[in-house]
Amino acid sequence: MGKTVVVGVGEFAVSNDPGEVIKTFALGSCVAVIFLHKPTRTVGLIHVALPESSISPDIVRDRPGYFVDTGIPAILKKMAACATPGANLTQGMMVKIAGGANVLDTNNTFNIGKRNVLALKKILWPLGMGPVAEDVGGSISRTVSVSVETGKIALSSPTKGVWEL
């Protein structure tokens, strides 16, 4: 068994070590964004909690990954640093997302999961990194793990078992 890197709320991890697995637990309304850059075999995972950093600019300094609008640039910067120098990350990048759940019969205010997903797409599409796969919404708290070696993403929940994204 290789090393498992655990990503907490508002954190992100990047790796090109094939022995590693990146994992984040119980997303709730948060969303995990997984970046798979095949040409450099670099994998990134970020666990974002809220759509916009404008509500609390102070937090951004310590934990940019907490918000969609600051988290995505931060993880891409880290991926660029981790990948081969000079590599073009926009070429061959595959993005997948999971999470964004909510309680039953929610209203717009409490539908943070949906707002997170919309904010993510708004920032990813102009970068040419629109998600190629997603498992979002519903009332299911997902745990996500990604193998750096294979790029395979496993989702799990207490009652649904394990499935692949």
Added chain:
Amino acid sequence: MNRQEKQAAVREAINKVPLISSAAARLLELSGESEHGIVDIVNIVKYDAVLTSQILKVVNSAAFARRTEVYSIDHAVSLLGEDMVVGIAMSEAAALLFDKKLEGYAAEAGSLWRHDLKTAIAAKIIAGYARTKVNGDLAFTCGLLHDLGKGVLSDFLRNTPEKIRRAMEEKKVPDYAAAERAILGIDHAEAGYELSLNWNLPAPLPQAIRFHHQPALIDEALKPLLYTIHLADIVAMMSGVGTGSDDLQYTLDTAYEMYIPLSGNELAMVMLGVEQEFSKAAAVFLGKEEEASE
């Protein structure tokens, strides 16, 4: 066993749960009183040797990174604050329920404590947004206790999580509490309510436990508090700290808007505040920086 027999067995189990210490009960009572201070808390704690030693252990733990040892309970209580002391008292007094593996909810040991602690923190923060004043200390205490019934029900719900998930997907039951009632004739809120009566907890704690999923059913005067607990429970679940198979499987009562007018940005601020406070509390209670749910 038919449903009536199961219900009777659950009630028997509720009656067998050990009583909480008198210090813990008195601390819970105090949180609902509007006029009280640190001195009152110290006066309760100092007569309970086990609680005193636990509080001194926590305040001298690595999480507080103090250079000098704290020996006085007065000093320790003032450093920790009321919420932390109540949290320590309850984590000791109801450890049998809080720390058990919730097999009936497919949840690991400690899940109930983490969820209740996060709900308590959220309740105190949300209380600040209520139209009419909600006592933040009382909201914290209600949050801490709201799901205790799951600690009892779990043993009777073994092998049911997947069955309940299918029933919910097929819309045969409206939420998880309804599924509990369909199987056992009693849900976790009612079980917690009966337990709180056995423990002689003062009003409005039993009522808050009983109606946290149905705040519309309580007397008007208690609605601001109940909607606070209702939303806090949902915020904890949304943040990924639930209790396993029932996570997010409840409905939001949108009538909360009449009592707690939260905007989208305010809710985001609440969630941010809860995360920060929970991280600090988890460092004390769980002995490490909180890292999502493991």
